[in-house]
Amino acid sequence: MIKQSHRILGSVTKYTAGLGMLFLLGAMLITTSDVILRKMDGAGIYGTIDLIQLMILSAAYLSIPQTFMSGSHVAVSIITDRLPLRPAALFQLIGALLSCCFMFAIMVFSFTQAQMQNEYGDISMTLGLPMIYYWIPLVIGSALSVLVALHLCIASFYTLVTQRDVLSLHKP
Secondary structure, eight states, rough: OOOHHHHHHHHHHHHHHHHHHHHHHHHHHHHHHHHHHHHSSOOOOOOOOHHHHHHHHHHHHHHHHHHHHOOOOOOOOTTTTGGHHHHHHHHHHHHHHHOOOHHHHHHHHHHHHHHHHHHOOOOOOOEEEBBBBHHHHHHHHHHHHHHHHHHHHHHHHHHHHOOOOTOOOOOO
């Protein structure tokens, strides 16, 4: 069950990270085009800042779940990599629990803010884009991050209890 959910979450996070990278590519193309157009005729792309902010925010939050899944986040593992299986699983469980709590707080705050700004009809400064567009990737990315962190909590707890490393989370 844990391995199957790991495969499913791995696929979902891989695709959302891919979507995030497309947003990053879009931000890069808009920035480059804006710079070139400013050099050529002195006028850039109208609303560049609004578009770049939306794309960078989307790229970041849609990529966070994949970072959790692949264990690619910044970590100080000089000690934990040398620990036996059970203590390593305990530290992974603690880290996953903290990550889950933090991303849950971000998700709840983001959802609340998104609802409020949607009700007020807030728009971006230059292009007049509805601010909900900025909150959707943030809420989706943080919700998926909570799900992934919860999955990692379960896998770490399973390893802690059974002494079987079901996901190869431990690097001896």
